[in-house]
Amino acid sequence: MGAPEHTRGVDSIMNDNDTSDFVAHEPCPNCGSSDALGRYSDGHGFCFSCQHYEHSEGASAPSTTHKISKMHTFISGEIEDLPKRKLTKETCSKWDYRLGSYNGKPVQIATYKDNEGAIIAQKLRFSNKDFMILGDASNMGLFGQHLWSDGGKMLVVTEGEIDAMSVSQCQQLKWPVVSVPNGAPAAAKTVAKNISYIERFETVVFMFDQDEPGRAAAKQCAALLSPGKAKIATLPLKDPNEMLTASRSAELVKAMWDAKEYRPDGIVGGSDLWDYITEVDVAEAVPYPFEGVNEMTHGLRQGELVTITAGSGIGKSQFCRELCHWLMTQGQTVGYIALEESVRRTTLGIVGIELSKPIHLGKDEVEEAELKDAFERSVGTDRFFTYDHFGSVDSDNLLNRIRYMVRGCGCQWIFLDHLSIVVSGLEGGDERRLIDVTMTKLRSLVEELKIGLILVSHLKTSDGKPFEEGGQISLASLRGSRGIGQLSDIVLGLERNQQDAADKNVTQVRIVKNRWTGETGLCARLEYTHETGRTREIGFPEPILPEDFNN
Structure with missing residues (x-):
C-alpha cells in the first residue's frame, strides 16, 4: 500500500x-x-x-x-x-x-x-x-457515476460515499446509486453541475442524512430537477449506513420505494387531502358574548382574522375590551395591543368590565380590596398580556412582539387596535400600498401562528349618511385599501347614531363579510350603559305592521 x-x-x-x-x-x-x-x-x-x-x-x-x-x-x-x-x-x-x-x-x-x-x-x-x-x-462529478453512465429507471443520490455503498449493497449492487462528494452544504451545486446526467433517469430519490442540513439539501436538490422526477426518502435512523449496520436493510429498501414525490412547499396533491378531511380541529370555536353575532358567524376560530370597523367614537375599543374580557372568562389567553391608548387605560377598561363599573372615570367609589380582587380575576391572571407602547410602531417590530406573545406567553388571541397607527409608522407615503403590505403580513402571521387576530380598522369619509349618524357600512367603506376586506375572514361593522336622543347608546352589529357561512347583514343590537360601563345585547324592536295603525 x-x-x-x-x-x-x-x-x-x-x-x-x-x-x-x-x-x-x-x-x-x-x-x-x-x-x-x-x-x-x-x-x-x-x-x-x-x-x-x-x-x-x-x-x-x-x-x-x-x-x-x-x-x-x-x-x-x-x-x-x-x-x-x-x-x-x-x-x-x-x-x-x-x-x-x-x-x-x-x-x-x-x-x-x-x-x-x-x-x-x-x-x-x-x-x-x-x-x-x-x-x-x-x-469530480458524483461518486459512482461511472458505474451507471447510461441512465435508467431509478437513481438514488446520497450525501456520502459510505452511504452510497450501503444503499448499493442492500440492493445486491445491481441498481444505480451515486453520492455527492462534499456533503449537504455543496449538494445543490454538485447536482446542478451534473444535471444532464441525473436527468437521464426516470426517477431520482434523494436519500440524504435525516438532520436539518440533510433535509434542507434534499429539498434544494430536488427543486433543480424536472417536475415529477425527484423524490425524497425518509429514514428512521440518521443515514443509510446506520440502517445497514443496524441490520435494517429491508427497511432501507422500503424507504427508497416509499419515497415521497417532491413538491414545492405549499403544493398538496388531491390524494394527500384525506387527512385534512378527517383530522379533528384542535381549536374549537369560542362563542362571542353576543348571541346574534354567534348565529351568523358560529363563533370565533383560531386561524381567522376578524376586522372590527366603525365610525369615529362609535365604540370599537369598548367592543374589543368586552370581547377580550369574555375570552378570558372562557379560559383563553389574550394578547392586547392598543396603540391608540395607554396601558393604564386598557387595564382600567378591562378591570372595569370585571367590576361592571367605569373606573377609568374615577375609582372613588371602589374599595381597594374590591379593586384588587377584580384585578386578580381579570388582567392579573396569567391569561392577559399587553404591549407598553403608545403611538406609531415599526410593523416588523410589532410582528415580532406578537410572535413572542404567542410563542413565549401562550396567547391564543391577539387584539390589534388599530391598523391606521401601524401603517402611520411606515415609510413610503402610499397609504393603500402600505395597508396592503401590512395586511398581507398580518394574514401570513395568522397562518404561521394559528392564532385568532381581532383587528380594528377605520372607515373612510362617507359619501352619504355619516357613519357617526348611523350610516350603513360596506366593504367599500373601509379606509385605504380593499385588501383589508379581502384578507379578513370576518368583518363586523358597528353602526350607531350618536345624535339620536333615544338610541344614541344603541349600536347595531352588521356582518359585512363572513367567509365561514356566507351570512351577512344586521345580526345584533348592543346597548351601552354609562352607569356600569358595560355593553349588553338587546333585541331588535318588533316590526310595525299595517294593522297596528288601525288601533
Missing part, C-alpha cells in the same frame, strides 16, 4: 471533525466564486469549488498540512471489507473503495472516475475524520 499509480491535478485538505457544523455559504477569496466557500462553526472555511482552506482564528493547523500543487501522485490501496460499516469486500471492489496510507497515515480511498474508468480524483479519509482530495477536484 502507498505506492504511486500516476500523477494528476491538485491536492487539498479540509477538517471535518464532529464538533464543527456548517453555518453559511460565503464568497471564495481564492477562486472568486460567489458562494462556494462553506463557513463552519469553529471558524474554518472550505471552498467546494477550488478546495481553498481557511483555518479558524487562533487554531493550529490540521493534522495534515494543506498544500496546493500542480501535480500530485495518486495512491494505491487494498480492497478489503469494512467491518464497522458492515460493507463487504465485494461492495468495496464494485465501487473501487480502498484502504491505503498517505504519508504514513492510514486512509480510506474513495476513487472518482470518468465514464471511461480513468481516475479523476481520490478522496482520502483519515482516522481523525480529516479528509483530503487528490486530483482534479473541480471535475
Whole structure:
C-alpha cells in the first residue's frame, strides 16, 4: 500500500471533525466564486469549488498540512471489507473503495472516475475524520457515476460515499446509486453541475442524512430537477449506513420505494387531502358574548382574522375590551395591543368590565380590596398580556412582539387596535400600498401562528349618511385599501347614531363579510350603559305592521 499509480491535478485538505457544523455559504477569496466557500462553526472555511482552506482564528493547523500543487501522485490501496460499516469486500471492489496510507497515515480511498474508468480524483479519509482530495477536484462529478453512465429507471443520490455503498449493497449492487462528494452544504451545486446526467433517469430519490442540513439539501436538490422526477426518502435512523449496520436493510429498501414525490412547499396533491378531511380541529370555536353575532358567524376560530370597523367614537375599543374580557372568562389567553391608548387605560377598561363599573372615570367609589380582587380575576391572571407602547410602531417590530406573545406567553388571541397607527409608522407615503403590505403580513402571521387576530380598522369619509349618524357600512367603506376586506375572514361593522336622543347608546352589529357561512347583514343590537360601563345585547324592536295603525 502507498505506492504511486500516476500523477494528476491538485491536492487539498479540509477538517471535518464532529464538533464543527456548517453555518453559511460565503464568497471564495481564492477562486472568486460567489458562494462556494462553506463557513463552519469553529471558524474554518472550505471552498467546494477550488478546495481553498481557511483555518479558524487562533487554531493550529490540521493534522495534515494543506498544500496546493500542480501535480500530485495518486495512491494505491487494498480492497478489503469494512467491518464497522458492515460493507463487504465485494461492495468495496464494485465501487473501487480502498484502504491505503498517505504519508504514513492510514486512509480510506474513495476513487472518482470518468465514464471511461480513468481516475479523476481520490478522496482520502483519515482516522481523525480529516479528509483530503487528490486530483482534479473541480471535475469530480458524483461518486459512482461511472458505474451507471447510461441512465435508467431509478437513481438514488446520497450525501456520502459510505452511504452510497450501503444503499448499493442492500440492493445486491445491481441498481444505480451515486453520492455527492462534499456533503449537504455543496449538494445543490454538485447536482446542478451534473444535471444532464441525473436527468437521464426516470426517477431520482434523494436519500440524504435525516438532520436539518440533510433535509434542507434534499429539498434544494430536488427543486433543480424536472417536475415529477425527484423524490425524497425518509429514514428512521440518521443515514443509510446506520440502517445497514443496524441490520435494517429491508427497511432501507422500503424507504427508497416509499419515497415521497417532491413538491414545492405549499403544493398538496388531491390524494394527500384525506387527512385534512378527517383530522379533528384542535381549536374549537369560542362563542362571542353576543348571541346574534354567534348565529351568523358560529363563533370565533383560531386561524381567522376578524376586522372590527366603525365610525369615529362609535365604540370599537369598548367592543374589543368586552370581547377580550369574555375570552378570558372562557379560559383563553389574550394578547392586547392598543396603540391608540395607554396601558393604564386598557387595564382600567378591562378591570372595569370585571367590576361592571367605569373606573377609568374615577375609582372613588371602589374599595381597594374590591379593586384588587377584580384585578386578580381579570388582567392579573396569567391569561392577559399587553404591549407598553403608545403611538406609531415599526410593523416588523410589532410582528415580532406578537410572535413572542404567542410563542413565549401562550396567547391564543391577539387584539390589534388599530391598523391606521401601524401603517402611520411606515415609510413610503402610499397609504393603500402600505395597508396592503401590512395586511398581507398580518394574514401570513395568522397562518404561521394559528392564532385568532381581532383587528380594528377605520372607515373612510362617507359619501352619504355619516357613519357617526348611523350610516350603513360596506366593504367599500373601509379606509385605504380593499385588501383589508379581502384578507379578513370576518368583518363586523358597528353602526350607531350618536345624535339620536333615544338610541344614541344603541349600536347595531352588521356582518359585512363572513367567509365561514356566507351570512351577512344586521345580526345584533348592543346597548351601552354609562352607569356600569358595560355593553349588553338587546333585541331588535318588533316590526310595525299595517294593522297596528288601525288601533
